[in-house]
Amino acid sequence: MTDALDAVARLFVNDGLSEDEIARQAALYGPLADDVRALIPLAVQTRAGDDDVRQAREHLAAAMELLGRTKEDHPFGTRFNDNGNFRVWGNAVMGLRNAIAPLHRINHDPDGRVWADFHLHVGFEGPAGHTHGGVSALVLDQLLGDAARVGGSPGMTGTLTLRYRKPTPLGDLHGEAKLDRTEGRKAFVTGHISGPHGICVEAEGIFIKPHWPVEDGRDRNQTR
Numbered sequence: 001m002t003d004a005l006d007a008v009a010r011l012f013v014n015d016g017l018s019e020d021e022i023a024r025q026a027a028l029y030g031p032l033a034d035d036v037r038a039l040i041p042l043a044v045q046t047r048a049g050d051d052d053v054r055q056a057r058e059h060l061a062a063a064m065e066l067l068g069r070t071k072e073d074h075p076f077g078t079r080f081n082d083n084g085n086f087r088v089w090g091n092a093v094m095g096l097r098n099a100i101a102p103l104h105r106i107n108h109d110p111d112g113r114v115w116a117d118f119h120l121h122v123g124f125e126g127p128a129g130h131t132h133g134g135v136s137a138l139v140l141d142q143l144l145g146d147a148a149r150v151g152g153s154p155g156m157t158g159t160l161t162l163r164y165r166k167p168t169p170l171g172d173l174h175g176e177a178k179l180d181r182t183e184g185r186k187a188f189v190t191g192h193i194s195g196p197h198g199i200c201v202e203a204e205g206i207f208i209k210p211h212w213p214v215e216d217g218r219d220r221n222q223t224r
């Protein structure tokens with residue numbers, strides 16, 4: 001566990017950035033991730049022929065060469081400033097700089113409920129025309145974890161139990177979660193994902209406050 005603890009501590013950094021600089025970086029790198037995100041369904045769905053695909057790949061290779069000229073050699077981690085402006089821009093579910101992240105924003109209600117409306121494109125397919133079960137788990141893990149955090153008990157996922165009640169369509173979906181109770185360092189959270197025809201996946205999670213630093217800002221909605 002020491003190696004994991006060292007890695008988490010190393011990547012949990014007050015980088016002292018001003019709000020202006022954070023806004024500048026968000027405006028620069030957010031749209032880059034959006035462009036890459038838009039490429040994913042295109043790779044699945046394009047009917048372009050040999051020449052167009054070859055040409056597109058040459059453009060992409062040029063873009064990758066430009067972007068790779070200077071880059072960090074470690075994951076993004078958790079960065080914050082003295083105002084408590086936390087950034088998890090590499091996060092797989094809602095990282096501003098992560099093209100696979102399907103959520104733009106997690107909203108917090110005063111009663112502790114957290115929720116998100118989101119869109120899963122064809123790159124998230126599992127069963128034909130439907131959402132991959134692991135993707136539902138991905139989204140629910142984040143939502144339940146955020147409900148634990150908002151409820152004052154931030155933690156790592158210890159156990160996540162899912163019940164897939166009916167196939168989850170691709171497209172526009174809704175997810176929500178709420179902290180039910182805590183026992184010592186353990187937070188018990190429930191949630192679900194619903195589509196146009198009701199609840200598709202139900203989740204129960206136990207989140208455990210670890211012996212290392214975690215984001216504990218409670219009083220704000222999380223936006224990419």
Ligand SMILES: CCCCCCCC(=O)SCCNC(=O)CCNC(=O)[C@H](O)C(C)(C)COP(=O)(O)OP(=O)(O)OC[C@H]1O[C@@H](n2cnc3c(N)ncnc32)[C@H](O)[C@@H]1OP(=O)(O)O
Pocket residue numbers: 141142143145146149155156157158159184185186206208209210211215
């Ligand atoms: C805003 C943030 C949202 C984040 C959402 C995304 C969350 C994630 O993806 S986290 C990544 C996935 N999870 C992980 O990798 C966790 C890996 N596991 C670990 O790091 C550790 O096992 C950890 C931190 C969960 C628990 O370790 P540790 O603190 O040593 O637990 P330990 O002291 O043995 O047990 C504490 C209590 O929790 C219970 N417990 C321990 N592990 C588990 C578990 N996996 N499930 C349920 N209960 C557990 C113990 O029984 C004990 O209960 P009690 O106090 O009643 O006796």
